[in-house]
Amino acid sequence: MILQSKIQNFDEPLYLESGRVFSNFKLVYETYGELNPDKSNVIVICHALTGSAHAAGLYEGDVKPGWWDGLIGDHKAVDTTKFFVICINILASPFGSTCPLDVDESSGREYRLRFPVVVVSDVVRAQMMLLKRLGIARARAVIGGSLGGMQALCYAIEYPEFADEIFVLASTYATQPWAIAFNKIATEAILRDPNFKGGNYDKNLIAEHGLDGMAVGRMAGHISFLSPSSMQEKFGRNYVETDGLYEINGRFQVDRYLEYNGENFARRFDPLCYLYIAKMMNIFDCTRHYGNLKNACAQIKSRLHLISFKGDVLFPPGLMKEIYDAMSDLGKKDRTSYAQIDSDYGHDAFLVEIEKFDYIIKRILDEF
Numbered sequence: 001m002i003l004q005s006k007i008q009n010f011d012e013p014l015y016l017e018s019g020r021v022f023s024n025f026k027l028v029y030e031t032y033g034e035l036n037p038d039k040s041n042v043i044v045i046c047h048a049l050t051g052s053a054h055a056a057g058l059y060e061g062d063v064k065p066g067w068w069d070g071l072i073g074d075h076k077a078v079d080t081t082k083f084f085v086i087c088i089n090i091l092a093s094p095f096g097s098t099c100p101l102d103v104d105e106s107s108g109r110e111y112r113l114r115f116p117v118v119v120v121s122d123v124v125r126a127q128m129m130l131l132k133r134l135g136i137a138r139a140r141a142v143i144g145g146s147l148g149g150m151q152a153l154c155y156a157i158e159y160p161e162f163a164d165e166i167f168v169l170a171s172t173y174a175t176q177p178w179a180i181a182f183n184k185i186a187t188e189a190i191l192r193d194p195n196f197k198g199g200n201y202d203k204n205l206i207a208e209h210g211l212d213g214m215a216v217g218r219m220a221g222h223i224s225f226l227s228p229s230s231m232q233e234k235f236g237r238n239y240v241e242t243d244g245l246y247e248i249n250g251r252f253q254v255d256r257y258l259e260y261n262g263e264n265f266a267r268r269f270d271p272l273c274y275l276y277i278a279k280m281m282n283i284f285d286c287t288r289h290y291g292n293l294k295n296a297c298a299q300i301k302s303r304l305h306l307i308s309f310k311g312d313v314l315f316p317p318g319l320m321k322e323i324y325d326a327m328s329d330l331g332k333k334d335r336t337s338y339a340q341i342d343s344d345y346g347h348d349a350f351l352v353e354i355e356k357f358d359y360i361i362k363r364i365l366d367e368f
Helices: 120-133 147-158 177-191 194-199 203-209 212-225 228-235 253-268 271-282 293-297 317-329 358-365
Strands: 003-010 025-032 042-046 084-088 139-145 163-169 303-309 336-341
Touching: 003 120, 025 120, 042 120, 042 147, 084 120, 120 147, 120 271, 139 147, 139 358, 147 163, 147 271, 163 358, 177 212, 177 271, 194 212, 203 253, 212 253, 212 271, 228 253, 293 317, 303 317, 303 358, 317 336
Parallel strands: 042 084, 042 139, 139 163, 163 303, 303 336
Antiparallel strands: 003 025, 025 084
16 A cells, blocks of 8 residues: 655635634645546545544554554555545644644744634635645545544535545534533543643653643543443453552552553643644534534535444434434435444444444445
């Protein structure tokens, strides 16, 4: 598989939904496969909250491949021998695109908490600017899960002529209170940590040691990515062998797992970026400018494919089914598909149980 990582700098303005403006910005992206002469074999991959442009493949020295490597690659469901696949790092992410740690040229200082609130529509608008610069006017498909699914839905509604197929996995048309509540725990833990220092922390120290509030917040968030069934199967009531049952700090295996996950994440992901992306996710509502879901779906011209997961407690399947029902009510049932995957894993099933749904994507893309 031909894997390339690139950066594109923009000196033209990006007007944000909030009324703020980026006078300049940058986007990091990765590509897989080769673009055909008429540029008709493009697939856009949209990443989730803590993802990055590195969706597939291995660089020299990597221990783990890209986050959707099971789906994307030579002769996989998203076949890079046939398609030119591009994944763009979203604005506000710490993995290369413009984010709160970058310098605001108007002030000469890092943005930090002066960074503007960016919404999903802003993210997609920036991506469309990149695609236009690359000479890509149309895509065979846009595919995304969770926050990536929100982006895919924005492509469908706001750029209805852009893609033939839109795949939305484990997502929603509007973030609901349950998901917002989990994000509240994570953001409050960050904001209340004394070492956060009102956003003026030493980013090098955070990268080396992490932030305790970030680790605690990640623990709460990670619970929402799993399910009671998957936790029971993975951990049960097993206790850490070296810990005493009657020690106040003695841990169950699930305790140790959450500690490990939280501490590693706190060194890998920047807390300010997390705050801004969590806000982006919380305020997502594709109906906001259209009055209701039906009016929003009326804009869609692509074929829309909705894939939910039975054990997903963060974005329960009913939310995706509402989109399908709205499309059906509009007389677009023949251009819409809905599949609920039998999975007890939880929200992260779209990342780890790829074999349960990749055939759906492959079958549709094979029509190319």
